[in-house]
Amino acid sequence: MSRSKIVVIGSSNTDMVVRTSHFPEKGETVLGGEFMMNPGGKGANQAVAAARMGGEVVFVCKIGKDVFGSQSAELFEKEGIDVSYVLVDEENHSGVALITVDANAENTIVVASGANAHLFPKDISSVESIFSPEGFVLLQLEIPVETVRYIAAAAKSKGGKVILNPAPACELPDEVFSGLYMLTPNEKEASMISGVNVQDLDSAKKAAEIIYKKGVEHVIVTMGAKGALVFDGLEYVFIEAQKVVAVDTTAAGDVFNGALVVALNEGKSIIEAAEFANKASAIAVTRLGAQASAPYRGEIMEEVSK
Template identity: 55%
Template sequence: MGNKKILVIGSCNTDMVIKSDRLPIPGETVIGGTFLMNAGGKGANQAVAAARQGGKVTFVSKTGNDVFGKQSIELYNAEGINTDFIFSDAKNSSGVALIMVDSHGENCIAVASGANGSLVPDDIEKAKNELDAADYVLMQLEIPMETVEYAAELAWKKGTPVILNPAPARTLSDKLLKCLFLVTPNETEAEILSGIKVFDFNSAKQAADIISNKGVPNVVITMGAMGAFIKENDEYSLVEATKVDAIDTTAAGDCFSGTLVVGLSEGKTIQEAVRTASKASSITVTRMGAQSSIPYRNELQLIENGLSK
């Protein structure tokens, strides 16, 4: 098992979920739901996924000085994640998502980003030694773009591969793309980055070429049940998705990214790492919740050995 250092920079949230028969209309109160509280946030989900796959993970994030922030840090410590660079913000609350889900699985979500929005380049400076020591840097887009760009440039100058999961979907500057080793958009995000609607191998290839021409040598487009399209320098391939009955797709993309970076840190090719990441996220979608649904390495090994379904 590789012991290369993975630095995840990103968001952490607490998801508060009420499941009820139906969603209330404005001004209405619906009684009789069940309440769940889950740890979430794309950065935290990816850090947990990488740690559960055996990665040596440091997480750079920001929480409020409140019960949610303290609880999050306890959870990450229990996963074996280095939390020395999770900063506390005295002015803002920890990130929170309020989620309502009805009996058909329809949901409505309100997110208060809180302290996630105040993770600034100065915080990255405070973690600079950690960034310098990292073998891989993994980021997403639930923190300010200037922070993502700042960290990516520092890592790029150092020659450290940066992997970006460009979610939630938004446009990216060519300056940022030039600093990346690998970008992992889904179909929607790939369309925003390339202008090409992605629906099959050929359209994925077109989109990947356009994204790659902006400076990223490697592009992995995740296409749900169709699998994952890979452009590795000038080679193209498709890794088929594992067929499962999905019940909740929350954190599937985050599980994919966290598992992928561990595979790369252990010397796997991009194609091998994508194959493992794809299997891990296929487990995630068969379970409810965000971090609670992310598999451990031994569960993945059982599936890879054909001992479990």
Template identity: 50%
Template sequence: MKRLYVVGSSNTDMVVRTDRFPVPGETIMGGDFYMFPGGKGANQAVAATRAGGNVHFICSLGDDLFGKNAINGYIKEGIDVSRVQVILGKASGVALITVNNEGENEIVVAPGTNAELSGNHLENMLKEDWEDSLVLTQLETPIETLIHLSKICKEKKWPLILNPAPAQELPKVILDGLFLITPNETEAKLLTGITVRDEPSAMVAASSLMDSGVKNVIITMGSKGAFFKNAEESFFTSAQKVKVVDTTAAGDVFNGVLAVGLTEGLSWKNSIIMATKAAGISVAKMGAQDSVPYKEEFT
């Protein structure tokens, strides 16, 4: 099986349930409080591992309690943590999450040591020329690190999947030659200026990203499904109807499972169908990594 490197963030998620989100300056009483392991990179690494992937996680943690708990959790999952960077005297990343009665969330992230993940560390950790490798990353680490990672992947001819979340503008050097990008509707609009509402508008946005040099595009559209386009084909895949409890990490589950499908040699359509099913299962549960399903649940 191909090796999957997941490069990205590790956080501890602190979650409060509320009836509704407060407006600026307002204090409201919340409900239940939860603390979960999270971070977009870590969520994707866990999702890929539970989907059966050969996962090697590259992240940066502090030597605090949050960092130690995170590493122990990854080891229990079966994730290779030999490339995790631990920084003495620094705080690990945390995310403050509010979830309302509709399962929607608002998130504020304090990056901590995630901001310390450097290009030099990646260079040291990705020295080997493992032929059958695929790389998955996100945007909760410095953009300079992503540029360096993109350069490494191009040199080694490793396919790089970018989940462009949290949404931000990207330099052309990243998009040019990128194997796959997986924005949601909000991220697609920021990157292309096109509002994605349905399959035709997703087609236009995907074409715009391909014009920037991206080889394959998947635009995720929440409960509607996902749209795929490359030079050979395009199609829309519907999502299953589920009762939404918490959408936290649904996109991470999609990307982690999708990456495993590609490492296993599945077609684009079958990989996306599998990833969509897994993401649908995750939104019916609270938490980030606690909501990640196992392979037998969606295959």
């Protein structure tokens, strides 16, 4: 199955989730709703999703010396993730995210980054031995941009294939893009990076072309319930999303990226990998929670056989 270890580097949070009928307006208090506390963080979500898909995953993150951090590390081990490079910050708290999910399964998220914001290049320099030729490194943007830039350069210097999921959306220096194996923005992120207002397939194609010209080898624009657009500089391929009744979209993109990197690591083509990732994210949105929503590989195989 997996040809080499997959390195995921990013954030680990504890998600505090409230379900509500609607998002409150400024100054409004909304009563009622279900409360849940779940493990999350984009890096951790993607690491768990990749592990459940059958990948051999090494996760690099920084947690606080607190109950949230210790619980997260225990959960990673239970998922079969290599936690040898999970770092403990003696001074800062573990990351926490406050999430509100409305009746339409849309969400708003506020993150207190804590230790995630203190994962610096000096921390990565001690773990560079895990980067390997042709090995995949999966990154997101809930850690400092300077660290993302450092990791991308270090992994590429060893012949690694770096996939950056540019979420949450933020301004990025152009040198981050140069030499990336793949960028996987959603519509909002693609709009910010390209300067094109992505609203439909045509605008997504324009954005993907601009991003490609920044030096990215492959671009996948994820478009939610519509599907995903794949561009390799020569051909556009649009992959329609499966039709499901969404309950919570919180970690759909993370599940997509985790499944995608596993399929690529197994030697599947980019189109095959994107189709596989689409199936995984379609299952994820039918469930509550972040990491809890990530399906296991067998569930996707069951869907394929139907």
